[in-house]
Amino acid sequence: MDRYILTDAQWAKMEPFCLGKVTDRGRSGKDNRLFLEAVLWIARTGSPWRDLPAHFGKWNTVFKRYRDWVKAGVFEAIFASVNEDVDLEYAMIDGTIVKVHRHGQGAKGGLSKQSIGKSRGGMTCKILALVDSLGNLIKFRLMPGQYHDLVETKPLIEDVDFQALLADKAFDADWLIQELNERKVKVVIPPKSNRKVMRAFDTIMYKWRHLIENYFCKLKEFKRIAMRSCKTDTSFEAMIQLCASLINSR
Numbered sequence: 274m275d276r277y278i279l280t281d282a283q284w285a286k287m288e289p290f291c292l293g294k295v296t297d298r299g300r301s302g303k304d305n306r307l308f309l310e311a312v313l314w315i316a317r318t319g320s321p322w323r324d325l326p327a328h329f330g331k332w333n334t335v336f337k338r339y340r341d342w343v344k345a346g347v348f349e350a351i352f353a354s355v356n357e358d359v360d361l362e363y364a365m366i367d368g369t370i371v372k373v374h375r376h377g378q379g380a381k382g383g384l385s386k387q388s389i390g391k392s393r394g395g396m397t398c399k400i401l402a403l404v405d406s407l408g409n410l411i412k413f414r415l416m417p418g419q420y421h422d423l424v425e426t427k428p429l430i431e432d433v434d435f436q437a438l439l440a441d442k443a444f445d446a447d448w449l450i451q452e453l454n455e456r457k458v459k460v461v462i463p464p465k466s467n468r469k470v471m472r473a474f475d476t477i478m479y480k481w482r483h484l485i486e487n488y489f490c491k492l493k494e495f496k497r498i499a500m501r502s503c504k505t506d507t508s509f510e511a512m513i514q515l516c517a518s519l520i521n522s523r
Contacts, residue, residue: 279306283522286351286518292347307330310329312339313519317496319502344507356521359407359409360406361405362435362436363478364403364430365485366404366430366439366444369489371399372396373395374501377503378396399420400413400415401413402488406481409488410488415509423443423444426449441463461478488520492517
């Protein structure tokens with residue numbers, strides 16, 4: 274028996290955002306659930322699209338359909354739908370490095386057009402994530418692996434209303450502390466050791482930051498995210514959005 278990933282409850286949340294109806298001709302909506310299972314199989318195993326099992330359909334047809342859905346913003350809509358009821362008593366921010374497989378380095382325009390760069394770990398991409406107080410992903414940004422986390426911090430936290438922000442020492446920057454103070458957000462960020470004046474922070478609340486580390490572990494159970502094989506940022510973002518939707522709706 275084939276082992277599928279989506280539960281009936283998860284499929285019920287995702288189905289309204291899928292393209293096509295059962296009555297449509299061609300690549301219809303009658304097999305949307307099977308199609309999502311095919312994408313999740315790729316995400317879980319990290320396999321090339323060409324190795325997709327035959328019962329999911331022709332691999333090239335499934336891949337083209339995936340790109341159609343990426344361009345139509347379907348995965349973004351699914352991700353947004355499961356994040357309607359977030360708990361923003363506090364939020365946590367952190368980044369994680371993803372090694373880029375050589376199959377993910379051939380996009381048109383070169384690496385400069387994608388969030389891929391050369392760091393000490395080789396060709397890498399970084400996922401900068403913002404999670405809520407339950408440890409569920411709210412937003413994320415992609416950037417080259419050699420970039421500092423603060424580069425994409427401002428666009429990540431804007432328009433998100435949280436009461437406190439938990440982060441490690443890498444986020445101890447004057448401009449960020451000032452912005453959070455202006456927003457009346459509690460700053461739970463330990464000061465760097467080279468500061469002339471040490472800033473106090475809530476050491477008890479800081480311990481909760483392990484939730485974002487736990488989330489990265491859950492996300493990287495999907496091998497297609499643990500090692501990036503997607504050539505374009507849009508494809509990789511969609512893969513993260515689908516896997517995050519699955520995790521957040523458990």
